[in-house]
Each structure stands twice: as C-alpha cells, then as structure tokens.
Amino acid sequence: MARTNSLRRGPVAARRVRRLPVVDAFLWLVRIAAIALLLIGAVSSISSARLSGQQWRDLVVFGIAQGSVYALVALGYTMVYGVLRFINFAHGEVFMIGAMTGYFVTDGLARTALWDAAPILALLITLICCMTVSALVALLLERVAYRPLRGAPRLIPFITAIGASFFLQYTMASLFGTSVKAYPEVDILSGTFDVLGFRILRVHLLVIVAALSIMAGLYLYVERTRAGKAMRAVAEDPEIARLMGVDVDRTIARVFGVGGAMAGAGGLLFGLVFQNVHFLSGFLPGIKAFTAAVLGGIGNIPGAAVGGLTLGMVESMGPSLVLVGLGIPAAHQLKDVVAFLTLVMVLIFRPTGILGERVREDRA
Amino acid sequence: MTTVVEAPAAAVGSRVVMIGLVGGAVAVFVSANGMVEAFSERELLDGLTLGAVLLLSIPLLVGYVAGRRQPELEGFATRPPGWRNPATGLLAGFISGVTIGAFVLLIATVDLRGVLLNVTPELVRDDPRILTFGLEPGAGAGLLVGLFAVLGGLAGAIQVLPDLWRRAVLAAVGWVLAFGLMQAVVSQVLRGLQQQLRIWTEPLADFLYDTSGALSIAGITVVAVLGFCLQLLGSRKPRALVNARLERLTDRSRRIVRVAVLAAALLLLGLLPQVLGSFLSEVLNIAGIFLLMALGLNIVVGFAGLLDLGYVAFFAVGAYTTALLTSPQSSLGVGWIFWLAVPFVVLAAAVAGLLVGTPVLRMRGDYLAIVTLGFGEIARLLFLSDWLKPTFGGAQGIIQVGDITVGPVGVRTPQAFFYVIFVFVLLAAYATYALQDSRIGRAWMAMREDESVAEAMGVDIVTAKLSAFIVGAVLAGFGGALFATKIGSVFPHSFNVIVSITVLVVIIVGGMASVPGVVLGTMVLVGLPELLREFEEYRFLIYGALLIFMMLRRPEGFIPSKRRAEELHEEEIAQDEWLKTQDTGSRPEPGSRPEPGSRPEPS
Structure with a gap:
C-alpha cells in the first residue's frame, strides 16, 4: 500500500502544489462560510428561544428514531462498499421493497385474529417476512446484475445499479400501483413514555430498540462467526482470501443478503413510523443512508450506526436550529436540502467520515 | 479433419x-x-x-x-x-x-x-x-x-442459416417492426410529401397501412422483402466499392463530396417539419431539446468520464434564467426578448458549472456521481422552496415566458420552433466534433481512461474537468432556455432527477462519446415514447432494464465510438490479436486445431 502510494504521488503531487491554490482557497472559503452560517444560525435561534426545551427534546428523539432507520439501511451500503468498493445505488429500493412487504403483510395480518390477540408476534412475523424478501431481492440483484460485472471499470457496475434502482422502482409501481399505501394502526404502538424528561412515542422506542438490537446482532455476526470472518477477509483482500480457502463469491452474496435483510428491517420500521409507503419511498432514504454511511466512515460497521444517528439528528434539528436562526421562512421544507448539503460537505471536506473509512487502497 | x-x-x-x-x-x-x-x-x-x-x-x-x-x-x-x-x-x-x-x-x-x-x-x-x-x-x-x-x-x-441470410432475416423482422411502430411518422411523411411537393405518395400510405393504423398483409410483405434485400445488398460489395472510390479521390474532391453530402442532409432536415406537420414537429422538438442536453452530457460523461447525475440542475438554471429575464411576470419583470437573455443563460450556466465542478474536483468517480445528484436535488428544492419564492415563484413557477422572435416575426408554431432548436443542435454537434479532436478533447479522453496517468503525462486535470463541466452546463442551459420558451412557463417539477437519468440512458444506449449514437438514442428513447403514449407508464421501467442490459452486454452502446469501445474491450482485443498471431504463425487453418491442453473435457 505504502509503495504504490509513493509511486503514484511523486510527479502528481508536484503539479498539485502548483495548480491547486485557487481551488483550495475557494474550498476554504466555502468551509469558513459554512461554519460561520452554522454558528450564526444556531446562536440566533437559541438566543431567540423560539422553541421550548420540550420541543427540542422531541426533535432529538425523532432524530434518533429516524437516524436508527438510516443506520440500518446504511449498513448495507457500507458492507457492500467495504467488500466490493462499489455503491449499491439500488439499495434504497431494497429498503422500499421491505417497507412494501411490511405493508402487504401487516395489511393481511390486520384482518386476522392474530393481530389483536398477539400484536408482538404479528410484528415479529412481519419483520421476518420483510427481512427475507429484501434479502432475496438483494441476492437476486447481486447474481443478475452485479456479479457478471465484477472487475469491470468502476462506473459500469455503478450505472448498472442506477438502472436496477429505476427498474425496481417502476416494477413495484407497475405491479402494485402508484398509490400511497397506508400501514394499519398498531394499538400497542400508540401513546408515549416519559423517560428522563424526554417524551418518547412508543413507536419511536420500538424503532430505536429494534434497530439497536439488530445492529448488535449484526456486529456479533461479523466479529464472532466464521462467515463474518470470511467477510472481513474478503474486505481486506479478496485475492488473498481466495488463496486462504474463502469462497469469495459466496461471501459476497452473503454480504448482499445480510445487507438486504437489514434494509428490509429498516423498511418495516420506517413504515411503522411514517405509516405509509409508496414506490418512490426508497429514493431519498437510500441517498440519506448512503450519506450516513459516508458520514460514519464507509466500510466501517459501527460507523454506519454513528453516521445514521448523526444524520438523523442533523436532519431533525438542522432546519429549526440553523435555518430558522438565519431567518429563512418555512425551513422544514428544506429538510432534504440540509441532508444533501451534509452529504456534499462531508464528501468534500471529510470523505473518510467520523470513525474513519475501512476500505483497502485502490491498487491501479 | x-x-x-x-x-x-x-x-x-x-x-x-x-x-x-x-x-x-x-x-x-x-x-x-x-x-x-x-x-x-x-x-x-x-x-x-x-x-x-x-x-x-x-x-x-x-x-x-x-x-x-x-x-x-x-x-x-x-x-x-x-x-x-x-x-x-x-x-x-x-x-x-x-x-x-x-x-x-x-x-x-x-x-x-x-x-x-x-x-x-x-x-x-x-x-x-x-x-x-x-x-x-x-x-x-x-x-x-x-x-x-x-x-x-x-x-x-x-x-x-448462413450468417448472411440470417442477418437478412433479422433485418426483415426489424424493418417490419420499425414500420409498424413508426406508422404515424411514415404515413404522415407520405401524406406531407404529397401536399408539399405534389408527388403521388399518399396512396402508398393507404397501401402499407390498414384503416386502424396497422401494417397490412401487403405492407408487411413489401417491407419485409425490402428489408431483406437491402440487407443482402448492403452487406456485400457496394459499400466497399463506394469507400474504395472515395479513397482514390484527392483530398480536395473528397472534401467537396463531404460538404455536398452534409448540405444535402441539412437540406432534407430543413424540409422535415414542413412534411411532418405540427404534431410530429412537436415530438421532434421535445426530442431536440433532449438531444441538446444529451450532447452536453456526452461531453461530461462520454468524453471526460465524469458521471454527472445532477445534470438537470443546469437545465433548470437555463430555464429559470430565461424565464426571469423574458417574462414580464417574473420578479425581475424586465421582459427582454429571448436573444438578449441568451448571453446571460450562457453566463449563469457556466457559473453553475463552475460551482458544481470545483468542489468535486478531487472526488472519485462514484462519489462524484452521488454529490452531483445531491446538487441537482438541492437546486430543485431551492427553486421549489418558499424561501426563494419571491424570486423563483415557488411551486407556481414563472409564467408568460417570452416567445422567441426573429426580427419582427414571433416563433410560435412547432414547425418554426424546429428551426431554432435545429440551429442550437447543429451548434452543439459542431462544438462536439471540434472539441473531440482538439487539445482539450484529447485531455478529456486521457483523463477518462486513467486520471492519474493523464495527470502524470502533463494533462492539466483542473482545467480539463472544469471546462468539461462548463461546456456541458452551457449546452444544458441552452436546452433549458428553449424548453422554457417552448412551454411558456417554468415549474420546479419539470426539473426532477428523472430528467438527468433519461439523458444518461440516452447517451449510454446510443453510445457514449459518439454523436450518431446520441442522436439515434434520443430519437428512439425520447421520440418514440412521445409517439406511442402507451409507453409512457412503462418508460422508466424500460429505461432501467435497458441500462442494466447495456452495461452487461454492450457497455459501449449501440453505435459506439471506436476509441471508447476499444477501451472497454481491451482484453478481448488483445486476445484476438494474440489468436491472429497464433493462426498465422503455427496453424494452417484458423480454429481447426485446438491446443490439446486447453480442450475442455466432457464430463
């Protein structure tokens, strides 16, 4: 790694020194302006005390709940990127298919006696269905669209993934209709808890607990099992892993499957929080989850969790904290702008993320 | 043996x-x-x-x-x-x-x-x-x-069947399908020819098509035979003969032939809207605007290899600049004529290109794609927001965008508008060809193949990347300007990410870095769905499937640029070369004697 770096940097670095000051100056300007705007906005909105403490706490809880869904989806991006160095653009659609499955299963179960008799069991069944369907879609995607392109120039599988993303979106639209599908009410999930002065909606608590336990399970799977070890080995170096007797194809497929299952779980939780899903539901959360993965450090599994929670908080608090402070009307409309700006800023100024990326160097 | x-x-x-x-x-x-x-x-x-x-x-x-x-x-x-x-x-x-x-x-x-x-x-x-x-x-x-x-x-x-006959059969099937799908165009052209030039062509349309618009039995036969024979003739000597004759000409007369062919083609294209009538001209105009964008994105993605997924942002900038400057209803309220706004469109688009291009200079390919996607969405959301509503009109957009005028005459009919678009497309095509072989064009292509190597060989990456972004942005800005005057109003909903994806599909299916490919791609993928409204609902389903299929089977597109195809099939070409040397060296008959060691054992 060090050797290739020194070989590639030599003449290139010399040129960069001569050419880049203007660009660098510009980027510094952007950086300073961004930080200044952030500070001004935050200070002025805190000092004006437009929102009460209770409202801020609500925003924090909502941010954590939303962030844990992002974290679940981000895991799929980060694991695939770690192994293949490839952004699975269609992962957002895998998530959406999980949410759709959740709708169909809960809708079916809501008509049976089980729904009222044992709601927890019903939700568990739904969760398993969502995870299975999403994992199957991810596996199919890997087998049909990505595996034949392994080793192709990097943009080619990426463009394939864009195609797959649109194909899956409009497949769902044409098969199941373009209408917004509303999840049925879950009685045990309505109502709130009070913990340490925080008022937490039951459904948010469920989302946070479920996401954290699923992520903990995944962490143990990757760190403690043989299959997890194989994944880490392939992420480190597929050639050497193959020489050591790891079935690389199978491991990669397994990474897609596990990532898909996480996205499916995320889809169900998303559906439970927002109560509806339609065929474009996967696009924005997908990009945001990717942002979360980069934010935490791509290729880094705990990083996905950290990134997801951070992004959730930024998105829920950002508009009220910064934009309102800057005197921008209807700031909630710009929620997605905040998320995208976070993405752009992170990729420009800290592409290695908070916890540092864990991706092997490109050996061109 | x-x-x-x-x-x-x-x-x-x-x-x-x-x-x-x-x-x-x-x-x-x-x-x-x-x-x-x-x-x-x-x-x-x-x-x-x-x-x-x-x-x-x-x-x-x-x-x-x-x-x-x-x-x-x-x-x-x-x-x-x-x-x-x-x-x-x-x-x-x-x-x-x-x-x-x-x-x-x-x-x-x-x-x-x-x-x-x-x-x-x-x-x-x-x-x-x-x-x-x-x-x-x-x-x-x-x-x-x-x-x-x-x-x-x-x-x-x-x-x-032997290869030659097999291709002819496929050509016959292709021709029948094409004539069936293009019924509206073919019969309108035949009818229009009769009206405009007084040639006796209309009965031909009635012969080919039934009253319901389906290709009749007689039509199927004629078209199939035609396709079959043309393929048989075309695949043999005539083309080689023409090429050989061209080879023998002097440089000067070759240039004359080329100019004559070009002039004839332009003349035919210029007559097209008169023959096509207003509905088909409208379809052609929509395709033309997309073609303008596709030619621009072709420079960014095809030449420079920078996958820009937020391309629609430049289209939006062009449209909004035009609307702001030409509409009396806009916040500026100046109500200029279209041509006065054009330099400002160029300026605004170039600045937008610079703004998007600078931060992504050092990004790797796929990160660049996601960030540009983010910029595209940010642009749309800002145009839509209540915050900038006083300037851009929010969801209501800007109405009463000024018409294009040529002298005192306003360009209102689709036929007249075609010529305006045609001029811009010609400009873009000319720019593409001129840039392709220029110093900067070669720098782009070197960068596309391998950025580090290009940089080490002395290509100025910063200039190359930024100029690609700017040229692409300006062309998309033209597209946006024309779009705004054509529709007469701009709304943020027209500038969805789906536009970027459509343009991307067009250049990938047609052939990246290849102008004929881009033209054909636009006509088939944008023009045809406008013609056959049934496709509308399934358009993006088909686009998605096409993207996957193309990447798996033909990443260079249907009409590839030669260089790009060579880049993508480096290994296969090297293998073929190797096989050729093996053939001429040791084997008397190509492929007749497989090496004993490499024969796959039947199990």
Missing part, C-alpha cells in the same frame, strides 16, 4: 432450461404489470396488437438465443448447424410457454387483483381475454404453450 469440441451435454440442457425459465418469467412479468394489456389497444400488424407482438416476441427471442451455436469458445470450431438449433429453440420456447400457461391457469382460478393491480379480469376471465387470444383459460394455456414452442423452434431455425 475439423474437430468439433462440444460443451458437455448436461450444461447445454441446463442452459436451455434456464433461458426458457427466464423467458417465461419475463412473459409473466409483462402480463402481470399490465404491459400486454396496455399495449393491446394499438394494432401493430394486421390482426396482431402491440401487446400480442410483445408477448410473442418473447419465444422468438428465447428460441433465437437458445438455438445459438454452441460452444462459442474462441479459437475452437463450432458445431455445424443442424437440427439441434431449432430443437433447443423449441425446447426453450416450450418451457417459457409452460410458465406463462401456468400463470394463465393461476389467474383464471385465483383472484390476485387485491395485490397485483394490473391483473385485470380482461386478461383471461372476461372478454376480450387478451392473454389467451379470446379462448377459455384451459384452451388458451394450451394454445400459448404450443405457440411459444413453435415460435421458439422457428427462431432457433434461423440460427441454421
């Missing part, structure tokens, strides 16, 4: 089953998602609807692919064509037929409509029973199995 090396029998069998099942799955998919039903409104060939053609093209494709001569290992002889080709085609078609037949029986007995919205009773249960061609479910399923098997076998039989 010739050794035939076969793939192991079991592998051939499972391959055929696989192809058959995939075909069956596709058939079930297009029936369940409503494509067959939606397309059955239009009669394509005499008595056959577009939906039926779609369904029946599946066994043809399946049989054609399954019946392909195996094995296709380079340097080995293939088995001489024989009864196996139609037999494998038949088998694969049969398997597809069984799959779709089972689906027919399933939806005849179980009502799936609660989940699958498009599985309507009209498919099999009630008249007109689209899937089963009007038969009862049982008989219909049987008919489908038989039909699929026969068609599969027929398509497999095409593989028996």
